[in-house]
Amino acid sequence: MDIRLDSISHHYGDTEVLRDISLEIPSGQIICLVGPSGCGKSTLLRLIGGLERPEKGRVLQLGSAPEGCLNPLTFVFQDFALLPWRTVKGNISLVLEDHGIRGAKAKAIIDDVLARAKLSDFAGALPKQLSGGMKQRVAIARALAVNPAVMLMDEPLSALDSQTRELLMDDLVNLWSRRPFTAVYVTHNLSEAVRLGHTIVVLSRRPGQIREIVTIDTPIQDRRPGDPVCQMKHDLLWGLMREEARAADEELLDV
Template identity: 70%
Template sequence: MELRLRGVGHSYGARAVLRGIDLDIPAGQIVCIVGPSGCGKSTLLRMMGGLEEPDEGEVLQVGEAPKQCLNPLTYIFQDFALLPWRTVAGNVSLVLEDHGISRADARERIENVLERTRLTEFAGALPRQLSGGMKQRVAIARALVVNPAVMLMDEPLSALDSQTRELLMDDLISLWIRTPFTAVYVTHNLAEAVRLGHRIVVLSRRPGEVREVVTLDKPLEARAYGDADLEVKQKHLWELMRAEAAAADAELIGG
């Protein structure tokens, strides 16, 4: 299944947030969205997920969802959103409980996704016993267990320290190489974008418009920290954003 956005625009009262967004999210790709503060990145993600309706244009779901898909769209947030009284396996199982699947199917799904995210030995642990990076891996496992058509990821690594972010990026790349998934990944971090994205959508300052879509042809498995090619791409992204980022920050400070 693909997402297609056509002429999407949105305002909060008199303040225009997004304008004229035309964008395709191809199946099997990670599409990163970057842009100055306040340019509407998270609003755009909410519209893709159906949490908000655009004032203009439309968001289309095209094609069939994957086999055994329980939720076509699922979110991963920066705050983990784990229930502290549930174990790792219990937090993952939570999203299966309203789907009427058999216990055997649920158990198979949970075991599979814990193995994929390297959490099997922590299945009985509580969130308070886990590091921040481990908690986010649980959140990723919980999203994957419903076999979604598209994962919508809103700054999923921004609450983590730099070392943990690097490890989680490695985890996401390994997951994608093993079983390619479709994701829209909102981030302020350009290094994350060039490390993870097959395509990077650069939005202008508010009202956000698509300024450029940057394609990265280098395979995910060939990318690494300190990669010279990625640094060139990252510099290009910053040159696109530099002036507007400064102007957006000044605008936010001024209210």
């Protein structure tokens, strides 16, 4: 299933947040959204996911969801959103219970996503026993359990330290390489965008508009820190954003 954004504009009160956003999100790719603070990245993600309706324009779902898809659009947030009294397995089973899936069928799905996320040995652990990186892996496994057409990821690694972030990026690359999925990935971290994104959409400062669309042809499984092509793309993105990021920071400080 592809997603098409057709001339999306949005206000909060008198504040214009997004202006005339048109974008294609093709199946099987990770699309990263970057831009200065307050440019509307997370708002755009909520509009794509149906948590809010755009003031103007349309979000179109084109084609069919994959076979066995329970939720066409599924969110992964930065705060993990795990139930502390449920085990790893229990947190994942929750999304299946909402669809009436229990017993052997649920077990097969849970065992599959636990294996894909390298969590099989932690099925009985409680969230309080897990590191931040492990908790986010559980959140990703839970999203995969519903076999979504598109995962909507709102700064999923921003709460983690740099070493854990690198490990989680490796995990996401491995997950995608074994079974490609579609994702819209919001981040303020350009290294994440260059590491994970097939396409990187640069938004301007508020009101957010598409300033540039940057593609990276190097397969994501072949990208490494310090790779010359990745560094060139990183520098290009920062060059596009630097002055607007400074202006947005000063604007936020004045509020």
